[in-house]
Amino acid sequence: MLESNSMITLVVLMAILALATAIIYVKYPTQELKDRVNSWWYILGFFSLGIMLNSTLAMFFFAFLSFLALKEYFTLIPSRLTDRRVMFYAYLAIPIQYYFAGISWYGMFIIWIPVYLFLLLPFRQVLIGETKGFLENTARVQWGLMMFVFGLSHLAYMLTLEPIDGVGGKELVLYLVLLTAFNDVLQYLWGKSFGKHKIIPKVSPNKTVEGFVGAFFTISILAVLFSYLTPFNWYEALGAGMLISVAGFVGDVVISMIKRDIGVKDSGNLIPGHGGVLDRVDSLVYTAPLFFHYVHYLYY
Amino acid sequence: MWIKKLFFIFLVRPLVLIVAGVSLKGKENLPITGPAILIANHNSHLDTMVMMSLFSLKTLEKVRPIGAEDYFCNKPYKTWLSKNLLDLIPLKRKPTKEEGHPFSGIYNALDNQEIVLLFPEGSRGDPEVMKPFKTGIAHMAEAYPDVPVIPLAIHGAGKALPKGEALFVPFIIDVHVGEAVLHKGESKAEYTKNLYSIVESLEKC
Numbered sequence: 001m002l003e004s005n006s007m008i009t010l011v012v013l014m015a016i017l018a019l020a021t022a023i024i025y026v027k028y029p030t031q032e033l034k035d036r037v038n039s040w041w042y043i044l045g046f047f048s049l050g051i052m053l054n055s056t057l058a059m060f061f062f063a064f065l066s067f068l069a070l071k072e073y074f075t076l077i078p079s080r081l082t083d084r085r086v087m088f089y090a091y092l093a094i095p096i097q098y099y100f101a102g103i104s105w106y107g108m109f110i111i112w113i114p115v116y117l118f119l120l121l122p123f124r125q126v127l128i129g130e131t132k133g134f135l136e137n138t139a140r141v142q143w144g145l146m147m148f149v150f151g152l153s154h155l156a157y158m159l160t161l162e163p164i165d166g167v168g169g170k171e172l173v174l175y176l177v178l179l180t181a182f183n184d185v186l187q188y189l190w191g192k193s194f195g196k197h198k199i200i201p202k203v204s205p206n207k208t209v210e211g212f213v214g215a216f217f218t219i220s221i222l223a224v225l226f227s228y229l230t231p232f233n234w235y236e237a238l239g240a241g242m243l244i245s246v247a248g249f250v251g252d253v254v255i256s257m258i259k260r261d262i263g264v265k266d267s268g269n270l271i272p273g274h275g276g277v278l279d280r281v282d283s284l285v286y287t288a289p290l291f292f293h294y295v296h297y298l299y300y
Numbered sequence: 301m302w303i304k305k306l307f308f309i310f311l312v313r314p315l316v317l318i319v320a321g322v323s324l325k326g327k328e329n330l331p332i333t334g335p336a337i338l339i340a341n342h343n344s345h346l347d348t349m350v351m352m353s354l355f356s357l358k359t360l361e362k363v364r365p366i367g368a369e370d371y372f373c374n375k376p377y378k379t380w381l382s383k384n385l386l387d388l389i390p391l392k393r394k395p396t397k398e399e400g401h402p403f404s405g406i407y408n409a410l411d412n413q414e415i416v417l418l419f420p421e422g423s424r425g426d427p428e429v430m431k432p433f434k435t436g437i438a439h440m441a442e443a444y445p446d447v448p449v450i451p452l453a454i455h456g457a458g459k460a461l462p463k464g465e466a467l468f469v470p471f472i473i474d475v476h477v478g479e480a481v482l483h484k485g486e487s488k489a490e491y492t493k494n495l496y497s498i499v500e501s502l503e504k505c
Binding site: 067068071072074075079081084085087088091 | 321427456459462465467469470471472
């Protein structure tokens with residue numbers, strides 16, 4: 001179970017979100033804002049459940065999230081019929097990666113995809129024998145694995161970290177997800193209120209310098225405020241906040257790059273009902289591994 | 301038909317709706333009661349499973365796919381599976397005179413207020429390539445002009461489980477249900493061609 005301080009944090013978050021929902025539905029009932037706030041309810045619900053489950057169930061839970069994201073990615077990218085088999089191996093890599101996370105085998109967890117699958121998947125393509133498009137497909141599949149399986153699985157490994165001063169992996173995951181989510185929201189809010197200068201107009205026309213800078217400072221403060229969920233002192237928390245804010249932004253725009261490349265605006269629109277997982281995990285794909293290694297370097 | 305229900309609850313629906321995943325457009329065009337004829341492009345064995353998974357369990361009882369007798373009923377175990385798991389209507393691809401009207405099974409089903417699934421291409425083709433439609437559907441529409449014919453376009457099933465492959469690989473399957481088409485007295489060839497272009501345009505949007 002969660003420590004009482006993280007329980008209180010969750011309750012406070014739900015209260016804030018409930019307030020935001022009420023304000024949006026009563027005062028600003030635009031579809032865009034409604035969709036945004038609804039999706040935040042899903043995310044909050046999803047992750048609260050994820051971190052409250054026992055550790056084995058939590059592994060299945062995060063593995064399923066990786067699976068959904070990878071499946072959406074594989075559906076979106078162009079592929080040849082022969083790529084199916086390579087993709088099948090990529091799916092098989094998910095339970096193995098999460099098994100290594102679940103048993104806290106750090107060495108295998110950290111090299112299974114970047115080393116072993118990196119070497120194995122091209123060989124699988126050799127066995128299939130389709131030479132045309134070999135390089136593109138190898139790159140596409142490996143990249144998807146790195147992002148949506150390797151990257152996201154850091155959340156799962158973080159859950160298994162031993163507690164230090166009474167705060168353990170669950171609190172760290174909560175801290176990370178909370179700040180990543182707030183970073184997205186704050187970038188949007190700062191941008192809406194003060195945004196004038198577009199930061200990368202070619203990739204993400206809605207992102208502004210003001211949004212980025214505003215969120216950067218707010219998240220740095222929030223990171224210190226919420227540092228009771230971590231073993232950090234104030235300047236370590238400040239560093240974590242800055243890291244999460246920048247990494248979250250980069251993750252967001254990198255996923256936008258894929259969508260621009262494929263030619264869709266919103267993966268959720270393309271696949272209603274089942275889509276939008278990529279849009280939900282885009283920032284986490286970057287913040288999870290970076291924050292994990294920040295904590296790992298400082299404390300483990 | 302409890303075996304069919306169990307088969308769908310525990311095997312087909314989890315596989316189709318969760319492992320692969322269906323993204324459905326035009327849900328409001330799906331019939332809730334029979335009689336109706338659903339037609340779709342055909343690339344994969346998954347097509348039938350996807351179409352049947354779109355219905356509620358209550359309606360599923362009334363949903364019956366049409367399959368070639370020479371493929372689905374050529375061995376006793378296949379006949380048993382087709383009958384009990386899918387409630388398939390077997391269709392003879394090369395009917396003889398003595399056996400009566402080749403569509404009698406389909407017409408019986410329509411008379412029983414059932415929803416019939418048909419692939420007018422006749423058989424599974426290459427992934428994401430549509431073959432010309434056969435005119436059987438025009439015969440049915442002429443015989444039952446009041447029964448709505450509902451066109452569907454399925455995209456992605458041919459990637460998840462192509463013809464001739466046993467390995468199922470998860471991809472999200474797009475299904476687009478179009479509005480019911482009614483027979484307006486056109487010729488069989490015209491009707492079939494029209495239906496083809498409707499499915500083609502559903503696939504594109």
